[in-house]
Amino acid sequence: GQQVMQIPQYQHVQEGEDFTTYCNSSTTLSNIQWYKQRPGGHPVFLIQLVKSGEVKKQKRLTFQFGEAKKNSSLHITATQTTDVGTYFCPIIQGAQKLVFGQGTRLTINP
Amino acid sequence: SQTIHQWPATLVQPVGSPLSLECTVEGTSNPNLYWYRQAAGRGLQLLFYSVGIGQISSEVPQNLSASRPQDRQFILSSKKLLLSDSGFYLCAWSTLGANVLTFGAGSRLTVL
Numbered sequence: 001g002q003q004v005m006q007i008p009q010y011q012h013v014q015e016g017e018d019f020t021t022y023c024n025s026s027t028t029l030s031n032i033q034w035y036k037q038r039p040g041g042h043p044v045f046l047i048q049l050v051k052s053g054e055v056k057k058q059k060r061l062t063f064q065f066g067e068a069k070k071n072s073s074l075h076i077t078a079t080q081t082t083d084v085g086t087y088f089c090p091i092i093q094g095a096q097k098l099v100f101g102q103g104t105r106l107t108i109n110p
Numbered sequence: 111s112q113t114i115h116q117w118p119a120t121l122v123q124p125v126g127s128p129l130s131l132e133c134t135v136e137g138t139s140n141p142n143l144y145w146y147r148q149a150a151g152r153g154l155q156l157l158f159y160s161v162g163i164g165q166i167s168s169e170v171p172q173n174l175s176a177s178r179p180q181d182r183q184f185i186l187s188s189k190k191l192l193l194s195d196s197g198f199y200l201c202a203w204s205t206l207g208a209n210v211l212t213f214g215a216g217s218r219l220t221v222l
Contacts, residue, residue, distance in 0.1 A: 043200070045210050096159060096209070098211055
């Protein structure tokens with residue numbers, strides 16, 4: 001089935017620095033979702049991207065879906081300690097399965 | 111509004127003992143239900159999903175099983191736990207066609 005590679009696997013930044021994580025697929029995706037999991041918590045849905053070249057913003061978070069619908073990125077401007085966690089970009093396989101990868105774990109030095 | 115309940119939150123079990131984790135969803139009908147497992151510091155592995163009562167799809171062959179005795183109830187079981195079954199078990203639901211998952215708080219299992 002379809003798989004996505006998410007990079008980097010780990011990222012440590014100083015508070016106030018920007019952060020970007022990327023998801024890359026070898027095949028065209030119908031859509032892509034982003035979730036955030038705080039340490040010790042459960043994943044929480046952030047956003048879904050559907051259209052080619054789509055860009056969506058949530059405060060300091062910017063989500064982008066590539067023109068070819070094979071990649072996506074999440075960019076956080078001026079990170080805060082509340083941004084700590086693991087970010088996932090699962091994809092849909094078949095009609096009902098949502099498949100998660102390893103995610104990108106973000107840690108922040110205050 | 112919809113809510114998802116998962117229990118127990120934490121459990122420590124000896125190798126070879128049985129397991130039962132329960133998940134219920136309120137405020138919606140005919141949800142898709144999912145069980146994921148997350149090993150420490152790792153990604154989420156899809157174990158089972160269900161699109162209706164009695165309909166279970168297994169993703170990973172192992173000593174775990176799932177059942178859906180009622181529309182909004184999803185149970186994860188094992189007859190004999192292995193050390194490798196330790197992990198964070200997450201139940202989730204979505205509506206048909208939407209595929210956006212809402213997760214429960216999780217059950218942290220340690221097998222000793």
